[in-house]
Amino acid sequence: MAKRTRKSCSCNANSTVYTASAWWDQSDPSMQAVAITARKAKAAIGKMIREAARSARDDESYRTIREAEGDLHWSGVHTFRLSDLANARELPGAIQDLNDGGIWYPETP
Numbered sequence: 789m790a791k792r793t794r795k796s797c798s799c800n801a802n803s804t805v806y807t808a809s810a811w812w813d814q815s816d817p818s819m820q821a822v823a824i825t826a827r828k829a830k831a832a833i834g835k836m837i838r839e840a841a842r843s844a845r846d847d848e849s850y851r852t853i854r855e856a857e858g859d860l861h862w863s864g865v866h867t868f869r870l871s872d873l874a875n876a877r878e879l880p881g882a883i884q885d886l887n888d889g890g891i892w893y894p895e896t897p
Contacts (some may be wrong), residue, residue, distance in 0.1 A: 801871040808833035
């Protein structure tokens with residue numbers, strides 16, 4: 789059986805990337821993941837949502853993780869050119885993160 793290899797990326801400013809954002813109800817986006825595949829973007833934002841819900845439960849803002857997840861929303865996955873998402877200061881780090889692990893987590897305001 790052939791060994792599965794990790795998809796490599798030679799990302800640059802013109803590379804197509806996939807992004808997903810999430811936010812709490814009545815709030816601006818507070819989480820974002822940019823990835824080399826739509827599947828990676830969806831998985832990354834799902835993990836961020838679960839972690840935020842768990843944290844909200846742990847600090848007693850919500851009784852359950854499921855209740856907290858009910859107040860979290862996400863954008864779906866969208867396609868962009870990397871240079872449309874990263875400014876000149878962020879671009880080298882974004883390219884490095886995408887080439888190394890396939891995901892970049894930009895800062896959100």
